[in-house]
Amino acid sequence: MWDEQLEFWGDLFVGTRLHVTGVTFETFLQNPLRAIAELEDGPAVRRWARSRSVSATKLAQMVSGPHTGPSDEARRQAGIEEHARHDVLVRRFMRV
Amino acid sequence: MRVGWKERWQAIRGQLAHRAWLYLEGLPQELRTASLLLSEQEIRTHLPVPLHGIPDQVFLTAEGLMVVVDTKTRPLARVRFSDVVQLSTYALILASTTDPRLAHRRVAAHGYVRLVSGVDVRYERVALLPAAEVVGIWCDYWRRQELRSRASEKAA
Numbered sequence: 001m002w003d004e005q006l007e008f009w010g011d012l013f014v015g016t017r018l019h020v021t022g023v024t025f026e027t028f029l030q031n032p033l034r035a036i037a038e039l040e041d042g043p044a045v046r047r048w049a050r051s052r053s054v055s056a057t058k059l060a061q062m063v064s065g066p067h068t069g070p071s072d073e074a075r076r077q078a079g080i081e082e083h084a085r086h087d088v089l090v091r092r093f094m095r096v
Numbered sequence: 097m098r099v100g101w102k103e104r105w106q107a108i109r110g111q112l113a114h115r116a117w118l119y120l121e122g123l124p125q126e127l128r129t130a131s132l133l134l135s136e137q138e139i140r141t142h143l144p145v146p147l148h149g150i151p152d153q154v155f156l157t158a159e160g161l162m163v164v165v166d167t168k169t170r171p172l173a174r175v176r177f178s179d180v181v182q183l184s185t186y187a188l189i190l191a192s193t194t195d196p197r198l199a200h201r202r203v204a205a206h207g208y209v210r211l212v213s214g215v216d217v218r219y220e221r222v223a224l225l226p227a228a229e230v231v232g233i234w235c236d237y238w239r240r241q242e243l244r245s246r247a248s249e250k251a252a
Binding site (some may be wrong): 039059060 | 113115116118121130131134136137140142143144145146147148149151152153156167168169170171176177178179181182185186189194210212228230231232233234235236237238239240241242243
């Protein structure tokens with residue numbers, strides 16, 4: 001069990017490239033979430049952020065799992081058009 | 097100064113169009129009185145973890161809260177968990193960003209999914225995930241990427 005846990009946190013540490021920020025694996029293992037929460041802004045963190053930034057859309061896609069249905073290009077296009085149309089209207093009618 | 101009939105007609109037409117849009121759009125009350133902060137503009141942060149995205153709209157309510165709205169066009173107008181993750185990620189970025197337009201403002205613990213199905217539009221209010229949960233999902237994303245790249249290296 002301990003080996004599995006160690007492997008899990010090891011994969012996470014390597015995957016997130018936290019070493020770039022100066023955090024050591026030993027510090028990370030003591031309390032992973034606290035190690036992340038205690039990161040402070042600086043050149044190392046900014047360097048790390050450039051390679052590890054994820055979009056909100058990517059995270060949403062990950063939790064929704066692989067797309068199994070047929071891809072519907074027409075629906076995708078309709079979605080893009082709806083976004084553009086609403087962007088124009090909301091800018092026109094809402095106070096900025 | 098005398099206002100001509102053309103200007104008056106334009107003003108009336110503008111008001112009618114505004115009312116028609118509000119009626120058709122069915123905006124929630126708190127958004128009707130809000131102002132628009134962002135529409136289709138990129139936001140990013142590098143702490144607590146590096147995240148970025150383009151929320152469809154961010155409103156500033158009369159109470160001074162930033163509220164995120166995201167449009168989903170789908171035949172079955174239902175909110176999915178992935179919608180909540182997406183909105184929660186935007187909220188975390190807004191709460192953490194150093195962007196001077198947005199920094200030091202409070203973020204609402206809820207957002208709206210604007211569901212568009214045919215000609216019907218509905219705003220569904222959703223409770224957002226805590227910041228720690230979004231950070232956990234970000235960690236999971238990179239752990240999976242690491243496992244995937246290791247598996248493809250092995251296969252090669």
